[in-house]
Amino acid sequence: MLCEKCQKRPAAVHMTKIVNGNKTETHLCEVCAQVDNSVSFGLDPKWMLQSIFAELFNTPHTENDPSSDAGVKPNRCEKCGFTDAQFSQVGRLGCPTCYDVFENKLDPVLRRIHGNPRHTGKIPKRTGGTIELRREIEELKRELQAAITSEEYEKAAEVRDKIRGLENKLG
């Protein structure tokens, strides 16, 4: 068996990896395995994940929006000039704007890989706290719904007032 990466030397290192239940096997020669730096204390298996991602990107997602593959969205980023064909090759995007440009194709893939394709983590302080406020309001709205469902009307009124207060702050 030849090394998957260079196709020159015999494969000596065999790696099995499972992401969300999908099993992939990689066979590398010693040289490429060193570059991949997975021997002993390795870094991320970057190129592998990227190639999985590129593959998913190219697969039509009929369960989502079948029109997303019909070229309704532009296939070139107006900001940096990156194309979706390039993405399929390198598994990376050209610039932050690419995320919006290729949204229709990217989001189904992000959902597959990450489950919930919405950021819930750290927020840069320069955003001035408005994102935190919006998150808090969303959370309170869920609480309000729960209170109404369980017929705790006093609590519901309390939560509703809190939401109004926060919404005023947002302006």
Add this chain to the structure above:
Amino acid sequence: MSVENTIGKARSKWMEGTGPDNDVVISSRLRLARNIEGYPFPHFMSEEEANHVINAVRLAVSEKAGAKFPVETEFIDLNELSQTERQILVEKHLVSPQHIESPANRAVVIAHDESLSIMVNEEDHIRIQCFLPGLQIKEAWRLADKIDDVLEKTLNYSFCEKRGYLTSCPTNVGTGLRASVMLHLPCLVMTKQLGAMVNTISQLGLAVRGYYGEGTEAYGDLFQVSNQVTMGQTEDEIVTNLLTVTRQIVSQERSTRKVVLKNNKPFLEDRIYRAFGVMSYARVMTAQEAIKNVSDLRLGVELGILKTPAYDQINELIILTRPAFLIKKAGRPLNAGELDALRAEIIREKLSKININ
């Protein structure tokens, strides 16, 4: 402290061999990916733009700009190092192999104790990496979080409310956080329990990587467990998830060690003393053979069969016998045969100072 020091010494903070659960967990590592607003990602950037990014980070980490890091750091332009010196940074895991493939317009910021490095213009504009000995993922996250706070005072990150921190590769988008632990699991491998475990772990959004030689026997019995999901979970959730799963693996390995030691002591002693014998007398040793033997030696210490060497000496042995370190020591290029001979020599010399009885 200078670059020379970093390159000249084999030890980093993570190699100290201390830290919680150090009988199974060698090191914990956490990385945050960040990009600067208004620039294409590194692989799609002009030279001029790349230079802007380097200068922006240089400013952001300088004390003149008011940057207060919890650790002392140094800014290193990769172009100012020789190829061997750059390779040493890779062998010490301070930068990735990809980072030195084209050193132009790339830099790295390194903390003096090497618990922190910041790669500039690797796959993303900024990669903050924290690296600690033993099971310290939470501590690594706290350190990276602080460093990130300092940088964002000066730098305007690419961030959107819905998708979080925008990264060059969509597999990192959201938190941009990848945490991993390096585990030594000789007894789970020996008793063939690892396969089933890998299946379970992968269903929790984590990935296990190991090196497989013959069949399912792992190369050096070293495994890395890391999170695959970077979006839709908070940093704390990701870190806690990995920590919980790691603790379970650790306790499984420990209980298996007890059983194996009780039932197969002569077999284990033979394997460990054989490794010690080979390392004490071999004249030629490949990198792969060295890691396998070091792993067995480590097993001896983990089981209490050997009293020495200490974990830090074991970790040092691995780094000392990597190719670039050997070339640096020899002071000239070496061919494969010469490398293997020098490796054997250094290992012999190190072991001759260790009294295992």
